[in-house]
Amino acid sequence: MIRYYERQKTFWLRGKSYDYVMYVNGAGFLQNLHYGGRIDENDLGELIRRGDLLCPPQNVNGELALDAMPGEYGFFGRGDFREPTAVIERHDGASMSRFRYVSHEIRKGAPRLKGLPHARSADATFAVTLRDDFSPSEITLYYVVFDGSDALVRYAELKNAGSEPVRLKRAFSFCNELPSGDYKMLRLFGAWATECRVETTQIGRGVTRLQSLRGVSSYGLNPFAAIMRDGCTETQGECYGAQLVYSGNWAITAEKSFSGSVRVQGGVNDFGFSWELGAGETFVAPQAVLCYSGEGLGQLSREYADFIRERIMRPEFACSHRPLVANNWEATFFDFNAEKLLPIIDGAAELGADTFVLDDGWFGERNFDNVGLGDWVVNTEKLEGGLKTLIERCKKRGLKFGLWFEPEMVNEDSELFRAHPEWVIAKAGVEPVRGRNQLVLDLTRPEVVDYIFNSVSKILSENDIAYVKWDFNRDLTEFYSASIPANRQGEFAHRFILGSYNLMERLTSAFPEVFFEGCAGGGRRFDAGVLYYFPQIWTSDNTDGFERTRIQWGTSLCYPVSAMSCHVAACPNHQTGRTTPLNTRCVVASLGATGCELDCSKLTDGEKAEIKSHIKNYKQIEELVLRGDLYRLSNPFETNMFCEMLVSKDKTKAYVAGEVFLGGPFGGYANVLRLRGLSERKTYKIEELDIIASGRTLAELGVSVPQLGDFGAWAWHITESEEYKES
Ligand code: DGJ
Secondary structure (H helix, E strand, C coil), rough: EEEEEECCCCCEECCEEEEEEEEEEECEEEEEEEEEEEEHHHHHHHHHHHHHHCCCCCCCCCCCCCCCCEEECCCCCCCCCCCCCCCEEECCCCCCCCCCEEEEEECCCCCCCCCCCCCCCCEHHHHHHHEEECEEEEEEEEEEECCCEEEEEEEEEECCCCCCCEEEEEEECCCEEEECCEEHHHHHHHHECCCEEEEECCCCCCCEEEEECCCCCCCCEEEEEEEECCCCCCCCCCCEEEEEECCCCCEEEEEECCCEEEEEEEEEECCCCEEECCCCCEEECCCCCEEEEEEEHHHHHHHHHHHHHHHHHHHHHHCCCCEEECCHHHHHHHCCCCHHHHHHHHHHHCCCEEEEEEECEECCCCCCCCEECCCCCECCCCCCCCHHHHHHHHHHHCCCCCCEEEECEECCCCCHHHHHHEEEEEEECCCCCEEEEEEEECCHHHHHHHHHHHHHHHHHCCCCEEEEEEECCCCCCCCCCCCCHHHHHHHHHHHHHHHHHHHHHHHHHCCCEEEEEEEEEEECCHHHHHHHCCCCEEEEECCCHHHHHHHHHHHHHCCCCHHEEEEEECCCCCCCCCCHHHHHHHHCCCCCCEEEEEECCCCCCHHHHHHHHHHHHHHHHHHHHHHHHEEEEEECCCCCCEEEEEEECCCEEEEEEEEECCCCCCCCCCCCCCCCCCCCCCEEHHHHHHEEHHHHHHHHEEEEEECCCCCCCEEEEEECCCCCCCC
């Protein structure tokens, strides 16, 4: 809901449980009056009285400092001494600015952003235009509102309405002011094979900044932050999320002022950034998804999960059956031929998988990671008869066929590089940094995007391919393109990601029936921008049964479990060398889009039976993975147990899965789990335990966890029951 109170010049946005109120104050600035839980519209007068205290109406020329005013967009050099939201340098070098309200519009639905991923639908959008006092620059702030949701999409469009060019030195997407208080900031940090670890720190005075300078959203920090009010936990208290729908260099900052208020802002990273706007041109900053929860982090995560499924993912795939993949990577690495793969396909079918994915190594001279990348032509020496032989075998066994690509990359030892050495990101005379022996293609050049589109399209149109795994195995360096003028190199990083999005858009549109899975050596590019094109992402190269609990827990903070590819791998684990029981690996992999990452042709009968039963179980709970609500019951970062629970929206079904890791004294884990998310009034049966009890009792008394050895796991299936236990 969006309401305009004309007399008070106040705009009231309302979602499922938040209110967001702002007004044009007496000085003409757009000022925030409230963002948080529901308040009473009759109290508008009181809100304005409070707002006027922070920026009195007589402050028309900004004589008084503006750094107490909770602005909707921070400006620079005119008395607001906090960090600005935009910095616009004019041709004379001046960059002071101060924006005032000009006009607004309330529209139905969601705006479409050309070339950038965005919320696909919405109930209404509020767009408010501000003009600079000192230059012909305009900013339009967008607020995209969803009635049944606590997500609020924000972004900004900056316009050079003058006749001289201007240079944007910062152009963040949003500025969000939180009232005085003690807040903590939660972030997801990590590295290869250890993505999305959770760290929470107090927001002290000064600026706390999360960012990526790796050219991709990155393992280092995920483009997300949760700002938690004092006392906020998994199950209670207030928190605010900020998530960017963006996959390039980004920043999210939280600045605590003297008074204790906190300004949260973010968008494209301004470090190394500049963007020239010619007369009449606009720059559209990527969308940010803010989210409010008055019921702790768990509720925040559920709001984000719903939002991404309902508004970001391609609707035809968002909640559709996810391919049950058997992938050959950890089974063979580069060392395969048709003879080796055919039994793996047979094995995959026997297990109940429905898609076989041929990973890296099928093209060019690709027998190691320093050769062949970029040459998207089948290596018929390795695969006699091309892909057809494998595809035919898949068909015969009732499987679909999937294929790996790494479209944005090239090896120097490749036909592509030999033909077009100028197509890589590099600066003549400067030795480029190599990552995994490869260079990155310069996607700021349209001819490079065209070439990749054509060569990948050729393979996809000549073969019956149902699934694409789209990899990206290094960060960006050099940040330079010879095709961009010297004074505009600051545009490189953003232009690169626009090139990637263009490629993703073109390929997914040209092959709408193909299921695309994102990957970047695991979760290097796990973000809402990629999820707009690809409904699922390979969560991590780390498939260890213990490490996965933490990686999946962290990732679930702001992404739905159905976005995470979670495969059962062999032991000892390739990445950690650890051995965990097969049942444990299966249980953990059931809490996401499951599959197999092992040699399906070399399993013992016992292993086969166990994986078969895992896949059977997964099919039974798939609806919960695709559409259910996630309740995180036991935190693997803080306790000796991991446990998560999926509950159907109608609360008739649930699935609980967990793992214990002793790493301490036997029995060193809490042995009673309080179940959450069930209806208090319904009666449920826990199949494995033969327990029949009400949701209220299961939440209050909990259920005992079985006594298990190190890395032991369990799963419970819960259904609404008509039965009553006799007392
Ligand atoms: C990194 C991915 O994360 C792996 O799953 C695999 O596809 C390799 N790349 C292939 O090079």
